Amino acid sequence: MTCEAVIGLEIHAQLRTASKIFCGCSTAFGAPPNTHVCPVCLGFPGALPVLNRSAVDFGIRAALALGCRVNPTSIFARKNYFYPDLPKGYQISQYERPLAERGLIEANADYWGPERDIRITRVHLEEDAGKLLHEGFADSERRSYVDLNRAGTPLVEIVTEPDLRQAKEAASFFGYLRELLMAMDVNDGNMEEGSLRCDANVSIRQLSSESLGVKVEVKNLNSFRFLERALDYEIERQAEMLRRGEPILQETRLWDSDSDTTVSMRSKEHAHDYRYFPEPDLPPLVLDDARVKEIREAMPEAPAAKRRRLEKMYGLARLDVVNLTIEPGLDGYFEEMVRHQANPREAKNWVLGAVRAKINEARVGVAQMRSALSPAALASLLALVEKGAISGAMAKGVFETMFQSGRSADDIVRDEGLAQIDDDAQIAELIAGVLAENGDAVAQYHAGKAATFGFLVGQVMKATRGKANPKRVNDLLRKRLDADR
Ligand code: ADP
Ligand code: ZN
Ligand code: MG
Numbered sequence: 001m002t003c004e005a006v007i008g009l010e011i012h013a014q015l016r017t018a019s020k021i022f023c024g025c026s027t028a029f030g031a032p033p034n035t036h037v038c039p040v041c042l043g044f045p046g047a048l049p050v051l052n053r054s055a056v057d058f059g060i061r062a063a064l065a066l067g068c069r070v071n072p073t074s075i076f077a078r079k080n081y082f083y084p085d086l087p088k089g090y091q092i093s094q095y096e097r098p099l100a101e102r103g104l105i106e107a108n109a110d111y112w113g114p115e116r117d118i119r120i121t122r123v124h125l126e127e128d129a130g131k132l133l134h135e136g137f138a139d140s141e142r143r144s145y146v147d148l149n150r151a152g153t154p155l156v157e158i159v160t161e162p163d164l165r166q167a168k169e170a171a172s173f174f175g176y177l178r179e180l181l182m183a184m185d186v187n188d189g190n191m192e193e194g195s196l197r198c199d200a201n202v203s204i205r206q207l208s209s210e211s212l213g214v215k216v217e218v219k220n221l222n223s224f225r226f227l228e229r230a231l232d233y234e235i236e237r238q239a240e241m242l243r244r245g246e247p248i249l250q251e252t253r254l255w256d257s258d259s260d261t262t263v264s265m266r267s268k269e270h271a272h273d274y275r276y277f278p279e280p281d282l283p284p285l286v287l288d289d290a291r292v293k294e295i296r297e298a299m300p301e302a303p304a305a306k307r308r309r310l311e312k313m314y315g316l317a318r319l320d321v322v323n324l325t326i327e328p329g330l331d332g333y334f335e336e337m338v339r340h341q342a343n344p345r346e347a348k349n350w351v352l353g354a355v356r357a358k359i360n361e362a363r364v365g366v367a368q369m370r371s372a373l374s375p376a377a378l379a380s381l382l383a384l385v386e387k388g389a390i391s392g393a394m395a396k397g398v399f400e401t402m403f404q405s406g407r408s409a410d411d412i413v414r415d416e417g418l419a420q421i422d423d424d425a426q427i428a429e430l431i432a433g434v435l436a437e438n439g440d441a442v443a444q445y446h447a448g449k450a451a452t453f454g455f456l457v458g459q460v461m462k463a464t465r466g467k468a469n470p471k472r473v474n475d476l477l478r479k480r481l482d483a484d485r
Contacts, residue, residue, distance in 0.1 A: 002207045003242065005235045006215075007170050008121075008162035010199040011177060012155050013187040014128065015058040021127050021154035022049030022092065029193050033133070033147035041127075041152035043088030048281050051076075055125065055154035056099075056285065058186045060295045062156050063100030063123040065184045065302060066177075070100045070292050074124070076279040081272055084146055085130035095276045098124035099156075099285070105176070110304035111322060114173045119161035125285075128153040131194075150194075156186075162201065162212060167231035171224045174198055182328065183303045191222050198222075200231055204238040204248070213238075214248045218255055218262055230255040234262050306331065314344035323352050329366030330356065333375050340379035343386065350378060354399050362403075373403045381409035388469060389413065390420050421468040427460075427476050430468070434459045435480070445481055453477070 020027055023040035039047035063070055075097040078090040103120030105113065130148035137145060158177070164170045178196055181187035188195050198221045203213035218234060221227040238248050253262040301309070303325060310321045310331060324331045330351055337347040355378070359369050381402065385395045390413055401412050413419055421427060435442055438459060445452040460473050 003204050003239060004165055004207050005167070005231070005238075006162045006203045006205060006212055007164035007167075007231060008201045008215075009158075009160045009164070009170060009174065010201070011158040011160075011174070012128075012197045012199075013062065013158065013181055014195040015055050015062075015154040015156060015186055016188055017052055017054050017058060017154055019052060020152035021052050021055045021125070022152055025149075025152065027153050029190075029195075031149055033145070033149060036149040037151070041087075042148060043086075043151075049092060049279075051282060051285065052154060056287075057295055058154070059099050059123065059125045059156050060287070060292060061184050061299060062158070062181060062186045063103065064292075064296050064299060065180055065186075066100075066103035066105065066120045066123060066158065068100035068103035068120055068123050070287060071097060072287055072289075073097065074099045074285045074287075076125075076282040076285065077276045078279050079126075079274045079276055081274055083129070084144075085132050085148075085151070087130070087148065087151065091127060091129060092279055092282070093126035093157075094124035097284075098122040100124075105173070110176060110307065111318070112172055113176050113304065114164070114169060116163065116165070118163045118173060121159040121161050123156050123158050126155050126157055127151070128155050162203075162215075167228045167235060170200060170231055171228040174227055175224055179303050183306075184300055194222060196222075198227055200227060200234075202231055202234050202238070204235065204242055214250050216248070216250065216262075217252045219252055219265065221255055226255055226257060229260060230262055233260065237262070310335075314338065314348070316344070316348060320348055320352065323356075324348065327356070327359075327366065329370075333366060333370065336375035337379045337382070340376045342379040342382045346382050346386070347379070350382065354396065358403060372406065373399075377402060377408060384409055384413060388420060390418055391466070391469075394418055394420075394466070418467065421464050424472065424476060427464075427468055427472055428480070430463050431460055431473070431477055431480055434463055435484075442481070442484070446484075453481070456481075 014027075017027060019025060020041055023038050025036045025038050025041055028036065040049055060070055074094055076092050077095040079093045079095070080090040082089060100123040101121065103123065105118045105120065107114060107116045128150050130146055130151040133145040133147055134140060137143065164173060178187075178189050178191075181196070182189040190196070200218045200221060201215045202218070203215040205211070205213040216234060216238065218230045221230055234253070241248055249267055251267040252265045254265050256263050307321050307325055310316055310324065311318060316324070324334055333355065334347055334351045337351070338344050355369065358364075359366065364372070378399070381395055381398055384390050385392055390398065398409055398412050398418065401407065402409060405412075434456060438456065441452045441455055445456070456477060457470070457473055460477060461468060461470065
């Protein structure tokens, strides 16, 4: 029996607002526990939520990037459950009427986009819960602590249709989504800090079957590797049960990275009944076309579109474009150099060469690199090479000095006397000196020993400390020797 896996993802992405979704508390990560809290996010009775406008704008932008239609009216609902990280006893979310629906990520949307169309079911707004701390305290063996700084952080939940078929594909789709959300500036992509998390739903069915099998949900996968491995494990586990003729139970499982397995958390029998009902303290969210249109028009360029544009506009190879866009910000550095008249091929070589190496070596981000050595400044260094003022080899050293000192390429070249000697008269003078000192070599050359020519070129270059234009030296030396014959 050949079977296939069917996978749907539910992704939670924190929105990059400065304050929480229903109160003015900061969303900054890493503050001392329970310092970014107030009566609203602590769930005090009588405290009223007020919707954060920019959370809605971010949510709309995410939804549009996923190709969704934004609903003119959406409704906040209370999702009731008990857990110690949820002080109100309910999470404000959207249920029957979400922010947006029916999106699509098209097959091969990008170099590493999914292999088939992935439909987006819905995108809705909700608040994050707090965090339980099970480790790091003297009495962590006996007690858990709660930090409510995260409670009320705005999230979008993105739900896909069960359109994915392989663990690897699911992981690469999740990666694509992460890059998209980061490019839209709605999410910081930091999975270690929990800004982006994924629940995976997976079932198995016979290849020819039209209907879906019973699904298992694996919760809270916070890395691509865990997502892929959890799915691989789960697909194999379910396939094995099917082979043995055992029924698959609908349940929620957790990935245990220590044992590389999934373990059951709760079965369908114990499934939550969230008793959703409309949030009485918040009116329906009504969005007019003008607002959605304004957000659409101000959207940053999506990564796939950007890569296509870079290829076309600058005639770059696909691999170069991949390398320029794989590290966020390098492509911007490159384009700014080109705007400052750098030749695209040369600019690309420098960004993927010296600039990238420097970023790695100095362990700085692109932003820090920019402030140490701006794209405009580097473009002016390239201009010096282009017009022959300094050699390419020399430019590497100037680059280093620019990075260390912040001085301009022109200043460094002038102050350190690095300019290439292009002046024929000056070169001729140096040649005369070298010939006078190397009478033997000159005699050998005239006797027909051609190899001596290279030696003499080397002597002239040495006399100029490498600053003479080598081509000019060659021409002038040849002329001079032949004239003396
Ligand atoms: P629930 O009501 O349990 O939350 P939903 O229908 O809302 O289930 O679907 C949640 C996620 O599970 C979605 O991403 C959906 O695509 C996926 N899903 C639903 N049914 C299946 C199935 N049989 N196999 C795999 N994934 C599924
Ligand atoms: Zn608050
Ligand atoms: Mg659901």
